Amino acid sequence: MEIDEWEKLYSESFSNISGLLKNINGVFVAYNSNVDAIKHIREHEVKRLINLLGCRNVQQRILDYPRDIKDPVDFMARLIIAMRDGKAAEVPTYTTDLHDWLMDNLVFDKARIGGQAGIISNLLASLDVKDVITYVPWLSREQAEYFVDKPNLKYPVVEDGTLILKSPKDAYEPEQKAKINWIIEFSKGTKVDCSGDVFSVPRDNRLIVSSRPKWLRIDMPNYLYEHLPELSKGIDGAILAGYQMIKENYDDGSDCHNYVEKAVNVIEKLKETNPKMRIHVEFTSIQNKVIRKAILTEIVSRHVTSLGLDTVEVANALNVLGYEEIAYAVMEKDEKSIISLYEGAVKLLCELDLERVHIHSLGFYICVASKDYPLDVESHRQSLLFASTLAAAQASLGDINNMEDASAGLQVPVYDQGYEDLKQLEKYLVRRSICSAKDFEDGCIHASTHNLIIVPSKVVKEPVATVGIGDTISAGAFVAILAKINENL
Numbered sequence: 001m002e003i004d005e006w007e008k009l010y011s012e013s014f015s016n017i018s019g020l021l022k023n024i025n026g027v028f029v030a031y032n033s034n035v036d037a038i039k040h041i042r043e044h045e046v047k048r049l050i051n052l053l054g055c056r057n058v059q060q061r062i063l064d065y066p067r068d069i070k071d072p073v074d075f076m077a078r079l080i081i082a083m084r085d086g087k088a089a090e091v092p093t094y095t096t097d098l099h100d101w102l103m104d105n106l107v108f109d110k111a112r113i114g115g116q117a118g119i120i121s122n123l124l125a126s127l128d129v130k131d132v133i134t135y136v137p138w139l140s141r142e143q144a145e146y147f148v149d150k151p152n153l154k155y156p157v158v159e160d161g162t163l164i165l166k167s168p169k170d171a172y173e174p175e176q177k178a179k180i181n182w183i184i185e186f187s188k189g190t191k192v193d194c195s196g197d198v199f200s201v202p203r204d205n206r207l208i209v210s211s212r213p214k215w216l217r218i219d220m221p222n223y224l225y226e227h228l229p230e231l232s233k234g235i236d237g238a239i240l241a242g243y244q245m246i247k248e249n250y251d252d253g254s255d256c257h258n259y260v261e262k263a264v265n266v267i268e269k270l271k272e273t274n275p276k277m278r279i280h281v282e283f284t285s286i287q288n289k290v291i292r293k294a295i296l297t298e299i300v301s302r303h304v305t306s307l308g309l310d311t312v313e314v315a316n317a318l319n320v321l322g323y324e325e326i327a328y329a330v331m332e333k334d335e336k337s338i339i340s341l342y343e344g345a346v347k348l349l350c351e352l353d354l355e356r357v358h359i360h361s362l363g364f365y366i367c368v369a370s371k372d373y374p375l376d377v378e379s380h381r382q383s384l385l386f387a388s389t390l391a392a393a394q395a396s397l398g399d400i401n402n403m404e405d406a407s408a409g410l411q412v413p414v415y416d417q418g419y420e421d422l423k424q425l426e427k428y429l430v431r432r433s434i435c436s437a438k439d440f441e442d443g444c445i446h447a448s449t450h451n452l453i454i455v456p457s458k459v460v461k462e463p464v465a466t467v468g469i470g471d472t473i474s475a476g477a478f479v480a481i482l483a484k485i486n487e488n489l
């Protein structure tokens, strides 16, 4: 299909899906909402911070590759690594010292809702999805203010033994502190000079410093847990994220296994009255490999139906599942990496016993679905095109407040580089007789063990910000699919 035919399909899919979203009865979204303090860092600011901390110190720490941030030098090292590679990263910090240092030395440009669950809840509520039930175990007053003020966004509480859905603004814990993450966005072309070691940032991206205070728990009080079957009766699906915050060990003697078990119990409880409920997990950057593996093999595998991830996350996931070679090939910046991405998607689908794996990359999306998925490949494709339109709207406007904002994404052209990149995968699949060139170009493939949907995506040349676009893509495609499934009922 030529690019202009894709553009036409984009408009048709957007109008089809936006008209169908009303078919959704409700969606449950948990766990991680936080406040994002966003700073777009400029060349002179990077230079000032390097000078302040000492270039040698920073260079040494880059070699150490800190997996959590204990001091400003760790921060600077991870920032330079992210800028050098143009790759997104999320690194935890366990004290508030860095927050204070950043406030003194950098200051943020704006604060907005953060966390995958927070971003997704606001997006779905803004698109007028019925009953978006959001849950965050640490709902503070400050956090509640960042949720959109819409009657369809609800927070579950239990009063006198009865489940009530309230606005988050009426449900917060007065004593609860806010979780504030720092998002350092950087632009393509920014020059960094660390004592003669000079590079130019290859693409727009960001480093996230994720605050992990001691009270942070991926958990749910028992009284709410007991009401989950009642809550899930009226909804079609759940989007779960935030498991990366599970720690190996806690001060009170509990460990990751306790929290993994709780996470699985919540999913099973949701399915008690609604066994067919579709559950999507949005993956993310998880530094700790023990936790990364436990999330995939113990929470996602068998319990979840759908997984969303970006390319770095695909490599990370494959790595802990024992597919180091494919993981390595995904990260290689050569023509074959897209083939490995596809192979990796199939491995994840089979190994984790999923119905659907959706990979988003800059320029194209690859989705593999099980043969028995109750939706045709054309509907999957419509869902991906709807998601890409949302991503383009988010990248151009920074925020999507309603369907009209979302439709602004249609003005963004399909990225020709992404369209070109797909040709390598086409050659590979056609050569192996997995599909015909025509099927590949239409993006709808029936392979023998799975279905495959591939679309070129819309990319904004100068995005307002990149944080949260992945969440928007995955949530957009997932609810589009729920709407399509309900249309067929």
Ligand code: 8BR
Binding pocket: 088, 204, 205, 309, 310, 311, 360, 361, 362, 363, 391, 392, 395, 457, 458, 459, 460, 461, 462, 463, 466, 467, 468, 469, 470, 471
């Ligand atoms: P994560 O947040 O999970 O890393 O996902 C980011 C996604 O945002 C990428 O996979 C890419 O598809 C999308 N994206 C980025 Br980054 N920049 C974009 C842009 N300028 N326009 C549209 N999509 C973008």
Ligand code: GLC
Binding pocket: 032, 034, 036, 090, 113, 114, 115, 116, 119, 181, 208, 210, 284, 467, 468, 469, 470, 471
């Ligand atoms: C992670 C970060 C959060 C950010 C989100 C965007 O959840 O912790 O700060 O808003 O990713 O995807």
